[in-house]
Amino acid sequence: MEEREEARQDRAVFHRMSVAGRNFAFDVGTSAGFQLDDLASEVLQTFAKLPREAALERLSNRGPEVDETVREVQSLLLGGFFQPDVAATDPPALTPEDPRELHLAITYRCTLRCRYCYAHPQEAGGRDVETDMSEKVIDAAFEWAANHFAKDANKLNVWTGATGESLLSPHALERVQQQAERYAAAMNKSITTVVHTTNLTLADKPEIRSCLADKDSWWRVSIDGPQHINDAMRRFPDGKGSYEVVASALSDLWTNPDLPDRYTGAATITGEHPNVTDIFLHLHKMGFRCIRMRPIRMRHNESFAINERTIGAIKQGYSDFVEFLLQQDDDTLLGYLKPIWHYQDYFGRFMLRALSPQKGLYRCGAGKWIAGVDTNGDIYPCGPMIGILESRMGSVFTGVSEEGQRLYREDLLVTRKPVCKECWARYLCGGGCYVSAFLVNQRADLPDPYDCELMQHLIELAIYMGARLRHERSSILPELDSQPKN
């Protein structure tokens, strides 16, 4: 009994994984991944199962051919890898260098009726909310940001795509831009980036056209990839798909060569169309230099959700995508990686986290350095959570409740969440998306199990891809390092 207890305490903490025939050991405490051959894998497992002396004795029976491997594994152990994790349970302090993000719901109106849009009128979820955000609410949101939410930060980023089609409210967009500039000047802050989301269906109107061509604006264009995939989800009220309108607007706009740098192609990946490679290639071919692909967040009972029936295909879609990327020559690979090498892309985020191992204590900044504001001025943890009433944190007119702040800063630390604190992927995952958790489990601290399965798969793929880039494609990572990541 005593020996078993000693063995348990001496046990290394790591996750064994095998991707495309290669074995890896992932050290949970440091988030570092190591590619191992069969012998190193066996030696590490022996140290994991037994106290050090017993492990050495057992391995000595294998003869001198294991000596070098034993030395290598021991030097990793002595270097601090594969040790029991000392979990931080205090929330990290926000510094002025951490940008704050304000997600604004400018309008609930939309030109489309996308099948997956949970922000649509039933949209407002039966709540008593204004259809459009008034100047009064916009001004109050910036005042709250300046005096409270972003008071100590050097940078504030603003996103106006939390609900609806933002270009139905061009005056509100203009007001947001003005307030952002005023805020930056008054607070002596660095440039405040304002990103608007649009479906581009209004791009043929001259006044909208000039808005879209404005050199100070950054745009996120919602398009789900090839026509048959996009039109399955993104439709006009009469049921007609939106692809042709969007593609034609884009090719018109991009006759101005300065514009593509300011546009991101944003695709939602659903359980019905899990071919990530096709979706990526299509957006790339359309000319997007920044691409953001994200799996859908949806209750499991929808046919296009990520659920028991579709999770296998989505995982396979990402595995195929990674193999496709790795089959390219260096120039092509770099050209494909650059558009997704940022934290906004779902896989890109895990690649970046896996390549600069760190203990990520949260999934994201929701409720901490991100705030969503709806048309009434109510504050939610992030834009996509707007409308999930249980997650409401306060109002730009009255401030945020202490209880709300405590939940997102303290209780949702990955080292405190009941399911997550034991999970091998905790420090690269950070604890799952709270929107998915609410949609599936009606609470923020219990993650969607299919979200977990997909994230764990992507983290394994990211460790695998990181190892292959480091060891086989040494010119790629230095080139990517200089890219902006947000």
Ligand code: SF4
């Ligand atoms: S959300 Fe899921 S994958 Fe992420 S740390 Fe928690 S249990 Fe692990």
Ligand code: SF4
């Ligand atoms: S809770 Fe989900 S939707 Fe909101 S910021 Fe975090 S990851 Fe994004």
